[in-house]
């Protein structure tokens with residue numbers, strides 16, 4: 135990917151982190167001396183093909199403006215909504231209609247690797263079909279029933295974990311999200327909106343280390359991956 139193509143990123147960060155059960159929204163928990171959202175934004179802004187990042191905040195947010203990154207001219211903010219999809223749509227509406235492609239990435243995924251983002255962005259070279267980072271499931275998959283017993287074993291073939299970033303043409307994603315919202319279809323990621331309007335989404339294999347910090351036990355795992363990435367960068371700089 136050349137350094138001349140530049141893409142905006144929408145970063146939904148208006149969630150409360152119910153499953154994390156912390157006193158503050160999980161994106162403001164600190165790992166290795168920095169909040170999770172600062173790790174995420176720093177990793178995005180240091181990629182040569184990212185133009186700027188639109189952070190979608192809750193109207194109750196009092197923390198973001200206190201972070202040094204808040205005054206970075208490549209960091210913009212807007213207000214989100216009740217569900218993640220509402221926040222993403224608010225972010226898309228902030229963008230100029232001149233933008234062709236848009237990336238959407240969770241604030242709560244601080245361990246994104248540049249190589250994975252470059253592989254995803256390579257889709258913009260080959261056509262108009264968007265795609266997502268994803269990782270193949272590894273375990274044997276069971277479908278349970280309402281009694282908590284196994285109904286059957288699901289085939290692992292072609293089964294993937296959906297990750298972010300997700301990359302789509304701006305207008306396609308905006309109209310798919312609006313249509314899903316009007317029809318009250320629950321949307322948990324951008325790809326599901328595009329699937330809802332019967333359009334194709336490509337899968338780009340990404341690292342399983344690109345975890346979403348969701349539950350308390352994920353904090354230690356994110357710390358491990360972030361320190362591994364910092365060590366690798368240090369090693370690169372000294373060889």
Ligand SMILES: Nc1ccn([C@@H]2O[C@H](COP(=O)(O)OP(=O)(O)OP(=O)(O)O)[C@@H](O)[C@H]2O)c(=O)n1
Pocket residue numbers: 145146147148149150151152153154161190214215216217218219221222240241242243346347348
């Ligand atoms: N109304 C919402 C809900 C979620 N998000 C963002 O979407 C990303 C992924 O969502 P998730 O991990 O589910 O975050 P939360 O909604 O905060 O967590 P929980 O579901 O445990 O409450 C997070 O960066 C979160 O801040 C958002 O911008 N607006």
Ligand SMILES: C[C@](O)(CO)[C@H](O)COP(=O)(O)O
Pocket residue numbers: 218240295296297298322323324346348
């Ligand atoms: C967008 C996402 O991170 C893809 O894995 C995810 O769908 C966010 O919401 P979830 O409720 O944690 O699945």
